[in-house]
Amino acid sequence: MGYAIKTEGLTKTYKDKVAVDGLTLSVNEGELIALLGVNGAGKTTTVRMLTCLTNPTDGRAEILGHDVVREKEIVKSLVGVSPQETAVAENLTVRENLEFIAALYLPKDKIKAAVDRTINVFGLKEFGNKKAKLLSGGYKRKISIAMATIGGPKILFLDEPTLGLDVLARRQLWREIEALKKDTTIILTTHYMEEAQVLADRIVIMTEGKVRAVGTLEELEARTGKKGLEEVFVSVAEAEE
Ligand SMILES: Nc1ncnc2c1ncn2[C@@H]1O[C@H](COP(=O)(O)OP(=O)(O)OP(=O)(O)O)[C@@H](O)[C@H]1O
Ligand SMILES: [Mg+2]
Known part of the structure; x- marks a missing residue:
């Protein structure tokens, strides 16, 4: 079976800072991967390389078999991204x-139907005609995610989608993400361990641009001898300091 995402030695260097350092990872179609890591670990840079927002300085990455540097147009048509900064x-x-x-994604005659469907799915009916600047931060996040899904991407990147959301809004977004999971491969970065634990099929832990651990929660618990994702995360992240 082909991979949704496959990277080999993927690297991004800024002047003297190595933001992502030789990342090698394969993601299966339909998987939801939680990408975890302390601030500055390289999560957003990874997402940006995989969605053609920035070029790698070394290594390579493929989205459904298409190279992110040489086949940008195809890759862009396959991915959706909700950036960390909405x-x-x-x-x-x-x-x-x-x-x-x-x-940007759909022929003219399909736009209205897609917008109506997205407004329904994300419960935005009463806000349709409101200017975005009048909405709360949580609703802006929601719209950002709705925008990322509207083109029907095969692979969806959500960079801290629930940052700053209240508990109920977060729970609702979890349900929306669960619903998307059926036919979309999802890479989700988050600092909320509970969120990763609830949503993820596999968890990737990065520090200093490198992948330090990959697996299901059970696998990571067995490997570290810790219970629960927060303890696993602390043990993996601190081991590398
Ligand atoms: N455009 C840039 N120019 C220079 N350095 C950068 C740039 N973008 C990111 N970096 C650096 O690369 C490293 C990784 O940053 P990145 O944003 O990928 O981290 P992150 O894991 O997403 O962190 P956070 O959890 O805070 O969002 C950091 O040290 C950051 O300062
Ligand atoms: Mg980030």
Whole structure:
């Protein structure tokens, strides 16, 4: 079976800073991977390389068999990304934001249906005609994720999707992510261990640009002799300091 994502020695260096250092990883189609790591571990840089937002300085990466440097157009048509800094246009309405992104991916006659469906799925009906700048931070996050999914990506990257959300909004987003999981491969970065534990099929722990551990929660618990993801994470992350 082909991999959704396959990287080999993927590296990004900024001047004298190695942000991602020889990342080798394979992700199966339909998997949800939680990408964990302390601040500055290289998670966002990894997401940016895999979605053609920045070029690797070394190594390679393929999305469904397509190279992220040589086959950018194809890769871009396969991925959706909700960036860490939400990319919502403040002066556009919710509907206009969605239409803008849909137009990048879909033929003209499919845009309205896709926008209506997304507004429904994400429970945004009453906000459709509101300017994005009038919404709370949590709703902006929601719209950012809705925008990432509207083109029907095969692979979805969610960079800290639930940062700053209240408990109920987070739970609701979890349900929305669960629903997407059926036919989408998802890479989710988060600092919330509970979120990773609830949603992820496998967990990847990075520190200093390197992958330090990969596995299911059970595998990582067995390997570290710890119970629960938070204890596993602390033990893996501190071991490398
Ligand atoms: N454009 C850039 N120029 C220079 N250094 C950068 C740039 N982008 C990221 N870095 C550095 O690369 C390293 C990894 O950053 P990255 O944003 O990937 O981390 P992260 O794991 O997403 O962290 P966080 O949890 O805080 O979001 C950091 O040391 C960061 O300062
Ligand atoms: Mg980040």
